[in-house]
């Protein structure tokens with residue numbers, strides 16, 4: 344598989360932080376850092392995962408963990424893994440849920456420029472995402488989402504198949520962060536797939552994934 348690279352450690356400037364962060368695939372040298380991660384209040388799930396599960400599940404390919412570092416401190420971590428969004432319309436589906444799925448399907452058909460005969464489509468799941476507590480509340484999360492999580496998800500999608508980013512968030516976090524354009528540059532692109540105490544959100548990135556896929560196809564010979 345010459346030429347097909349995993350996302351490399353890379354650096355990106357975050358205006359909200361006033362400096363460059365480095366993004367790395369979790370490895371032995373960051374185990375102590377991830378085990379001391381603390382997202383603070385309302386981030387207990389992310390703290391628990393980082394401390395007790397991240398390294399074990401990363402080694403076993405149950406998820407893929409990336410760390411975001413600023414100088415020698417851990418700013419954030421996130422996990423990516425394959426996922427699917429169901430496009431199945433069942434007869435017993437509540438009207439509202441059916442409408443959301445129909446909207447999503449229509450949007451995907453338009454973006455893909457072809458009909459979808461599948462009952463589900465592959466996506467990349469942002470399973471865990473959290474900021475260390477001292478970095479929260481400064482707009483850093485939105486910048487990491489747009490400048491780090493999305494490009495990494497696009498790269499994975501182009502390699503294994505995937506047409507967008509999926510995530511589950513508590514209703515309050517979905518409304519105040521993921522769907523809020525003041526907090527997150529991707530907000531306008533998110534589609535709500537299901538509502539409730541937890542929201543399932545989907546951010547299609549068909550054009551970007553197709554762009555990287557085209558480059559891969561060319562690498563393998565032929566345009």
Ligand SMILES: CC(C)(COP(=O)(O)OP(=O)(O)OC[C@H]1O[C@@H](n2cnc3c(N)ncnc32)[C@H](O)[C@@H]1OP(=O)(O)O)[C@@H](O)C(=O)NCCC(=O)NCCS
Pocket residue numbers: 382384385386389472473474475478479480481482483484485510511512513515516519520526527
């Ligand atoms: C959610 C998170 C990634 C956002 O990054 P951030 O840089 O702190 O984002 P911002 O400062 O731009 O704004 C976050 C907004 O979401 C709110 N928010 C963040 N976490 C929240 C939570 N767990 N519950 C409710 N609201 C939350 C903040 O209060 C803020 O809204 P406000 O300004 O109206 O108060 C970060 O706050 C975090 O790590 N939170 C804890 C873990 C978490 O909830 N992760 C998301 C799981 S899907």
